[in-house]
Amino acid sequence: MDITSFLIQILNALQYGLLLFLVASGLTLVFGIMGIINLAHGSFYMIGAYLAFALTSLTGNLMLAIVLGIPLAFGFGALLEKLLFVHLYKRDHLQQVLLTYGLILIFEELRSLTVGDDVHGVAIPDLFSASIALSDNLSYPVYRLVISVVCIALAAGLWWLMQRTRLGMMIRAGSFNREMVQSLGVNIDMLYRTVFALGVALAALAGMLAAPISSVYPGMGGSVLIISFVIVVIGGIGSVWGALVAALLVGFADTFGKVLMPELAGLTVYLLMAVVLLWRPEGIFRKG
Amino acid sequence: MVGKDRKLRVTVSALGLGLGMLLAQGAAEAADKVKVGLMLPYTGTYASLGNAITNGFKQYVAEQGGKLGGREVEYFVVDDESDPAKATENANKLVKRDNVDVLVGTVHSGVALAMAKVARDSKTLMIIPNAGADELTGPLCAPNVFRASFSAWQPAYAMGKVVAERGHKNVVAVSWKYSFGEQSVAGFKEAFEQAGGKVVKELFLPFPNVEFQPFLTEIANLKPDAVFVFFAGAGAAKFVKDYEAAGLKTNFPLYGSGFLTDGTLEAMGGAGEGVLTTLHYADGLDNAREKSFRSGYVAAYKAQPDVYAVQGYDSAQLLAAGLSGAPAGAFDKEAVMKAMSAAAIDSPRGAFTLSKANNPVQDIYLRKVEGGQNKVVGVAAPKLADPARGCKLMK
Numbered sequence: 001m002d003i004t005s006f007l008i009q010i011l012n013a014l015q016y017g018l019l020l021f022l023v024a025s026g027l028t029l030v031f032g033i034m035g036i037i038n039l040a041h042g043s044f045y046m047i048g049a050y051l052a053f054a055l056t057s058l059t060g061n062l063m064l065a066i067v068l069g070i071p072l073a074f075g076f077g078a079l080l081e082k083l084l085f086v087h088l089y090k091r092d093h094l095q096q097v098l099l100t101y102g103l104i105l106i107f108e109e110l111r112s113l114t115v116g117d118d119v120h121g122v123a124i125p126d127l128f129s130a131s132i133a134l135s136d137n138l139s140y141p142v143y144r145l146v147i148s149v150v151c152i153a154l155a156a157g158l159w160w161l162m163q164r165t166r167l168g169m170m171i172r173a174g175s176f177n178r179e180m181v182q183s184l185g186v187n188i189d190m191l192y193r194t195v196f197a198l199g200v201a202l203a204a205l206a207g208m209l210a211a212p213i214s215s216v217y218p219g220m221g222g223s224v225l226i227i228s229f230v231i232v233v234i235g236g237i238g239s240v241w242g243a244l245v246a247a248l249l250v251g252f253a254d255t256f257g258k259v260l261m262p263e264l265a266g267l268t269v270y271l272l273m274a275v276v277l278l279w280r281p282e283g284i285f286r287k288g
Numbered sequence: 289m290v291g292k293d294r295k296l297r298v299t300v301s302a303l304g305l306g307l308g309m310l311l312a313q314g315a316a317e318a319a320d321k322v323k324v325g326l327m328l329p330y331t332g333t334y335a336s337l338g339n340a341i342t343n344g345f346k347q348y349v350a351e352q353g354g355k356l357g358g359r360e361v362e363y364f365v366v367d368d369e370s371d372p373a374k375a376t377e378n379a380n381k382l383v384k385r386d387n388v389d390v391l392v393g394t395v396h397s398g399v400a401l402a403m404a405k406v407a408r409d410s411k412t413l414m415i416i417p418n419a420g421a422d423e424l425t426g427p428l429c430a431p432n433v434f435r436a437s438f439s440a441w442q443p444a445y446a447m448g449k450v451v452a453e454r455g456h457k458n459v460v461a462v463s464w465k466y467s468f469g470e471q472s473v474a475g476f477k478e479a480f481e482q483a484g485g486k487v488v489k490e491l492f493l494p495f496p497n498v499e500f501q502p503f504l505t506e507i508a509n510l511k512p513d514a515v516f517v518f519f520a521g522a523g524a525a526k527f528v529k530d531y532e533a534a535g536l537k538t539n540f541p542l543y544g545s546g547f548l549t550d551g552t553l554e555a556m557g558g559a560g561e562g563v564l565t566t567l568h569y570a571d572g573l574d575n576a577r578e579k580s581f582r583s584g585y586v587a588a589y590k591a592q593p594d595v596y597a598v599q600g601y602d603s604a605q606l607l608a609a610g611l612s613g614a615p616a617g618a619f620d621k622e623a624v625m626k627a628m629s630a631a632a633i634d635s636p637r638g639a640f641t642l643s644k645a646n647n648p649v650q651d652i653y654l655r656k657v658e659g660g661q662n663k664v665v666g667v668a669a670p671k672l673a674d675p676a677r678g679c680k681l682m683k
Contacts, residue, residue: 008505119522135508216526218332265497
C-alpha cells in the first residue's frame with residue numbers, strides 16, 4: 001500500500017467512525033442515563049431515513065427535509081416516552097427488551113404498509129453533490145465530508161450540553177439518583193422525556209444524513225443496531241466521549257481489517273470488542 | 289301391485305345410481321385438486337420479491353381459468369421471512385400438516401437449501417422460483433427438485449465471456465462473502481480466465497456490510513481494466529452510487545451479474561446509467577409471450593412485472609406442463625416429474641427447456657441500463673446450461 005492510498009484509507013476510517021458515532025450517540029444516552037435497553041434504536045434510524053425520503057419527495061430538498069424532520073422525530077420520541085417508555089423505568093431489562101423488540105416489528109410492518117418494500121434513493125443536495133479529486137483516479141464525495149463535519153459538531157455540542165450546561169448537570173445527576181434529584185425540585189419526568197426524545201432525534205438524524213449514501217430499504221435499522229451496541233459497550237455505557245472514541249476505533253478496525261486481512265474482515269470489530277472487554281470490562285470510559 | 293313394485297324398484301335404483309355418480313364425482317373432484325404450498329418471503333427485505341413471484345404464479349393460473357392441467361389449485365401459504373433458521377420447520381408445516389403436492393419456494397438461497405432437504409427427505413415435488421445457489425441443481429440435485437429461475441453460475445459465466453470479448457485483461461472482482469457472491473465470482477473467473485483474462489484481485493465484504501470505501505480506494509490503487517461485481521438489493525444500489533461518486537465509473541467500467549440493477553435503478557438515481565449486466569431476463573424483449581404476459585400483469589396488478597414475476601409465472605407453467613402430462617385422477621408424482629423434466633416452457637424471457645439436473649437451459653442476455661431500464665443489448669450466451677458439477681442426475 002503506498003502512502004497516498006494509506007492516507008485515503010485513514011480518511012475512510014475516520015469518516016466511517018464519525019458516522020457510527022452519530023448512530024450510537026443516541027443509544028448511549030438512553031441506555032446509559034435512563035438505563036433502558038432500547039432495541040428499537042435501529043428503528044428510529046430507519047424512521048429517520050424514511051422521513052428524509054418522504055420529506056425530500058415533498059419539499060424537493062434534503063436540507064429542508066432534515067430541518068423539518070428533526071422536530072418531528074423529537075416530538076415522536078417525547079410522545080413514545082409519555083405513552084410507553086415511562087412505564088419501563090422501574091421494570092427489569094427483560095420487559096424492556098420485549099417492549100422495544102415489539103416496537104421493531106410494529107415499525108417495520110407500518111413501514112411496509114405505508115411506503116412498501118422497495119429500495120428507494122434520496123438525492124444528495126446540489127450544493128454538496130460535487131467530488132474532490134484525491135488521486136489521479138479516485139475522488140471523494142463532498143457530501144461524505146459534510147457528514148463528518150456535522151458529526152464532529154454534534155459530538156462537540158453533546159459534550160458541551162452534558163458537561164457545561166445546567167440541563168446536562170441535571171441529566172447526569174438524575175442518572176445517578178433519580179429520587180434525590182426529584183426531591184431537589186427538578187421535574188425528573190420532563191428531564192427523562194427530553195433525554196429520550198433527544199436520543200430518538202439523534203438516531204433519526206443519523207438516518208436522515210445517511211439516507212442519500214446508504215439508500216432507504218426495509219430492515220435497514222437492524223444493520224445499525226448491533227454495531228451501535230458494540231460501540232456503546234466498547235466506549236462505556238453512557239459516555240458520549242467514550243462513544244466517540246469507540247466509534248473511531250471501530251471505524252479503523254473495520255476499514256483496515258478489510259484492507260489488511262480481508263479473510264477476517266467480518267471479525268475484526270468483534271475482536272476489538274473482545275480485547276477491550278478483557279482489558280476494561282466496563283468499557284473504556286466508564287468509571288467502574 | 290306388481291307394476292307399482294317394479295316402478296318403485298326402478299326409482300330406487302335410479303336414485304342409487306345417481307347418488308353413486310354424485311359420490312364418484314365428488315371423489316374425482318377431490319383428486320383433481322392440486323395442493324400448492326407457497327413458501328415465500330412476505331415480510332422483511334425480500335417481501336416485494338415474494339409478492340411478485342406470487343402474483344406471477346397466480347396470473348398464469350388465472351389465465352388457465354383457475355386450473356393447472358385441468359386441476360383446481362388450492363393454495364397453502366407460509367411466510368418464510370427469509371430466515372434459514374425457521375426454514376425446515378416452515379417447509380415441514382406445508383409438507384406434513386397441509387400435505388401439499390408441490391412446494392414452491394423461495395427467494396433466499398439459505399432457506400431454499402433447507403427446503404430442498406425437506407423435499408428430498410419427504411420426496412415432495414419442489415419448484416424453486418428464484419434462489420440461485422449452484423448446489424440446488426448441483427451436488428444437492430434431486431429428481432423431484434426443479435428450478436424455474438437460474439443458477440448463480442449462469443449469468444456470471446456469461447459475463448466472463450462478455451468482459452473478455454470486450455478486450456479487458458485485468459479485472460478486480462467485488463462481492464459479499466457468502467455463497468451466492470462467491471459462486472458468482474467463481475463462474476465469472478472460469479469463463480474470463482478461459483478466454484485469457486486475469487482476475488487480479490477478489491475483494492469480499494462480510495455480508496451484509498455496505499461500507500465500500502476501503503475497497504473503492506483499493507480499486508483505484510490497483511488500476512484494473514474493469515470491475516466485476518455481484519450485489520443485490522440495497523447493497524447493489526449503494527455500491528453503484530458509491531462507485532460513481534468515487535469517480536471510478538469513468539476510469540474502470542463496471543460489469544455485474546444477476547440482480548445488480550433489478551429493482552434498484554430508482555434508488556441509484558442516475559448512477560446506474562450505462563452499467564452492463566447479464567441475466568436471463570431483460571426489459572424490451574421482443575416476443576409474443578412477453579407482450580401478453582406484460583399486458584396481463586399490468587391489468588391485474590397495476591404494476592410493471594419484473595424478473596421475479598416472470599419466475600413465478602414460469603413456475604406455474606412448469607407445474608402445468610407436469611400436470612398436463614400426467615393421467616387424470618390421483619396425483620401421480622412420478623408421471624408429473626417426468627413430464628416436467630421434458631417440458632419446453634414458452635416463457636416471457638424466451639423459450640427454455642430443463643437440463644438433466646432440472647435447471648433451465650436458457651439464453652443469458654447482456655443488458656445495459658438506459659433511462660432507468662435494463663435494455664437488452666444482445667444474447668451473451670445462448671442456450672447456456674449450468675454444468676451441474678457433482679449432480680448424480682447428469683450421468
